[in-house]
Amino acid sequence: MDLNFTEADQAFRQEVIEFLNAELPADISRRVHADLHVSKEDTEFWHAVLHKRGWLTFNWPKSFGGVGWSPVQQFIFEEECAAAGAPRILPFGLKMLAPVLMAFGSKEQQEHWLPRMCDGTDWWCQGYSEPGSGSDLASLKTTAVKQGDHYVINGQKTWTTLGQHANMIFCLVRTNSECKPQAGISFILVDLATPGIEMRPIRTLDGGQEVNEVFFTDVRVPASNLVGEENKGWTYAKYLLAHERNGIANVGISGQKLARLKRLSLSQKRRGKPLADDPLFAARLARLEIELRNLETTNLRVLDEFSKGAGPGPESSMLKIIGSELEQNFDDLTRRALGRQAQAHMPEVFEPGYNGPQVAPQDMANQSAAYFNKRKVSIYGGSNEIQKNIITKMILGL
Amino acid sequence: MDFQPTEERRMLADMIGKFIQNDYPMKARLTAGTSALGYCPEAYSKMAQLGLIGALFDEEVGGFGGSGFDIATVFTELGKGLVVEPLNDTAMTSGYILAHTDQLELVEQIILGQKRVALGLIENGADYDWSAPETLAHQTGSGWQLSGMKTCMKFAHGADALIVSAQTQSAPGISLFLIEAAAAGLSEHSFQTVDGGNACEITLHNTPAQLLGAEGAAYPLIDAAAARATLAVCAEALGVMERIKDMTIDYMRTRKQFGSVLGKFQALQHRVAQMLLEIEQAQSAVINAANDLQSPTDERNRAISAAKYSIGRIGCAVAEEAIQLHGGIGMTWEYDLGHFAKRLVMIDHEWGDQDFHLIRFSES
Known part of the structure; x- marks a missing residue:
């Protein structure tokens, strides 16, 4: 070793x-x-x-x-x-859709869509969740009905991240309701400029706007935009989820947050001493650093297996759970390190030319909002509860 | 032993509940919280007329309450409605200091909702410590003048006057001073708080001020006022948590996934059950603190720190768990839960966080 x-x-x-x-x-x-x-x-x-x-x-x-x-x-x-x-x-095209097209798309689809992801022609977003289908994604109800050489799509998608910037969306749609839910889902690519599509912003609790609802009313999509076979979309979606293993643990981001916290713990003063000397804070920071070191090796162990040819599997669920919770814990501790200043919400500080006073330390005026925003990482991409279900079934065999 | 609230306090709680129901919808709260003042003067005035501020003061100084259980009753109800109105720092807490430094006329105006007096005890915003101000007061021919700064003064924008702590050259210990909002040499930087509301940083430069009480002898009064303020935010957190718990249980009962309501999944049932246990423990901590508000200083401070530690730890856990159990909907501005969760977490950043109070308890 x-x-x-x-x-x-x-x-x-x-x-x-x-x-x-x-x-x-x-x-x-x-x-x-x-x-x-x-x-x-x-x-x-x-x-x-x-x-x-x-x-x-x-x-x-x-x-x-x-x-x-x-x-x-x-x-x-x-x-x-x-x-x-x-x-x-941006993961939606390059890290999520691309592997699906490479594995299941036609040659024409690969040649058309892959270069456009790279040169910035297309900004992709994801149409998976629906108001009634979150964790239970397979229950989705948005329908696609074949009419000649088109599919006609009706329904609603939600939590579409950065959809406001997108011109393309890949969707899971129901093409058969007469079977087991998973067996009636298809994977289709939709141009957001198609008539009948309406995108509405959802404001998040931190006041930001990064997610949207997308409404489809009689939206006609060329049948050539179907990826792979009809009713095989669930297989492709699972492939996509398992495939996105590299980077899912966010070790780099957490490492950056650790470094920032260490700097902060020296500059912030409590009872006349650096915060780093506060035994409770020091213990909190030490715990996170240990978790991060452990996760880094866990992540590399999984990558090593991968490089030896192991196919995408449920290990990405493990990395997602540990990685998302650790990232959230770093945001939590950063908020704590700010003390009373954590209450300040001053996005104006980051506007070009802002010259006014800051309450929190340099560039930390958005940290509490970021802490609340990052509660999403244990919810999106298959909530951590769903990831645990996958581990229970796929690894533990229970 | 009797854990039932008195008839008077039950009526007080009912009245606040009705006020929130009729006059303080969530939409109004969110508008008030993001306004420049950070609160709604009309609602505040109405609350004063209903006697909500008076309930926080002793009869001797013109109120009709003022005990630990009165404070807990009022603020728990306010928490249930996520009321952002500034009844704590700029009314009850500053008013307590004024009542004990012979400023009864000002106290009367506070109780009537006619005046608000902001409180500046913190200079290092990274900390929660109010025991060592560096703001300096010096005596001139015409009276006292202050130079220094104070930060994170809740709802100081628009206040009529300010109380600030300072040291003087002529006596050891902390002194308190009253400053008119329009006083010379005072400048204010007002900012939004992430949970809705306002706070200010102020700088003082040879600002004329009036000494409150005896020079150098203010620490016990600050400590007592801080105990009341801390109890108030603890009680508020209890109200917030009760609503969060109700919203979460409702969601568990109605949201269906995998062909069943979420409340039927045992893994989730246990998490809500754990949330309930923690909230019960938090409630007991607040009852202890309310009961000990009039106890000798050490006993009082231990009970207050025990409560604030418990509220800080449990509040953050409840806020995070409730959002997770809701999923995406809990992350939205339109759904109330997120706003309750933000307030609950931010309560851990007022009057000492859980670590501050854990250490204070262990050292006392």
């Missing part, structure tokens, strides 16, 4: 650091570190930078234009991007 990164891995890390130093603008990094909602422009800018370098599709197979990095290199890349405050790569 050897837990060290190889020399080649370390050289790779250096290459990534140098790239980030050269290419990531400070104002974008500042906003990402402050946990603000990343703008459409910032995301598109960063995608373009990565695309130019050939790294936007870093987790794609080489045959589809990926860079052929090992899972460990992918891990290092995500870790360094998080540490530098790079906007996260």
Whole structure:
């Protein structure tokens, strides 16, 4: 057993650091570190930078234009991007839809849609959840009825992240109601400009707007937009969920939050001493650091299995649960470190040219809002309860 | 032993409940909380007319309550309605200080809702400690002048006057001063709080001020006032948690997934049951604190710290668990739960968080 990164891995890390130093603008990094909602422009800018370098599709197979990095290199890349405050790569097209198209899409679909994800032509969003179908996703009711060479879609999707920026949505729709729910679902690609689609924003408890409801009324979609076979959509959706294993533990983001907390614990003073000297706070911080070290190795162990050819499996559920709870715990402790200042909600601090007073330490005026916003990470992408169901069934065999 | 509230307190609670039902819908609360003042002056005035502020003061100073259980009754009911109106820091707590420093005329105006007096005890916003102010007061020919700063003063924007703590050169210990809102050399930075409401940071530069009480002798009074303020936010949290619990149980009873209501899943049942146990424990902690509000200082502070620690720990856990049990809907602005959860977590950031009070309890 050897837990060290190889020399080649370390050289790779250096290459990534140098790239980030050269290419990531400070104002974008500042906003990402402050946990603000990343703008459409910032995301598109960063995608373009990565695309130019050939790294936007870093987790794609080489045959589809990926860079052929090992899972460990992918891990290092995500870790360094998080540490530098790079906007996260928008997952919906590049990390979620792309693997499904590669595995189940037609050659025409692959050739049409994959390049458009990379060059910024398409911004994808996800049409999975419905008002009555959250954790019980397979009960979804939005229908797609075949009429000639079109499907006609009726229904409602919800929690569509960043749908307001999107021009395309991939949806799970019901194409058969006469069978077991999972066996009547299809996977289809829909142009959001099609008549009959209405997108309405949902305001979140932190006051932000990143999720939406999408209403479909007699929306006619070319039958050629169906991915794979009709009524096989559930299989594809499960493939998608299991496939998104790299980065799901958010080790890089939590590592960045740990570093920030350590800095904060030295600058914040309690009873005349640095917060780091408060035994209760120090214990809280130590616990999180230990959890993160453990998770990093758990994550690398899973990646190692993956690199030896193990197919996507339920291990990603494990990483999702531990990773999301740990990230939330870092946000929780950051809020605690702010003391009374945590009450301040001053998004104006981050507006260009803001010169006024700050109550919380530099760039920390959004931290409580971010703490509340991050309650979502144990809910979305299959709630942690659903992930535990998967572990119970797939790993424990109960 | 009798754990039943008195008839008077039951009536008081009913009256507040009716006021919230008739005059304080959630929509009005959210509008008030995001306004510049952070509250609704019309609602505040009506609450004063109903006697809600008077219920927080002793008869001797013009009120008709003022005991620990009166405070707990009022603030628990306010918590149930997520009322953002500033009855704590700028009325009850500052009023308590004023009542004990012979400012009865001002206390009367506070009780009537005609005046509000903000409270500035914190200078280091990273901390909760009110025992060592660095704001300096010096005497001039015409009276006292203060220089320094105070932060996170709840609802200080729009207040008629301010009470601030300071040290003087001529005596050890802390002194309290009363400052007119329009006094020279005072500047204010007003900001929103994440749970809805207002707070201010103020700076003082040779600002004229009036000494309250004896020079250098204010610490016991600040401590007693802080105990009342802490009890109030603990009681408010109980009301907030009761509503969160009810919303969660309702959701468990109505939301269907996998062909059944959520409340039929044992894994979820146990989590709601655990939430109930914790809230019961929190309620007991608040009862202990209310009961000990008039006890000797050490006993009082231990009970207050025990309550605030319990409320801080349990409140954060309840807020997070309720959102998780609701799923996405609990994350939305339109659904009330998120606003209750934000207030509940932010209560841990007022008058000392759970760690602050755990240490204070262990050291006492």
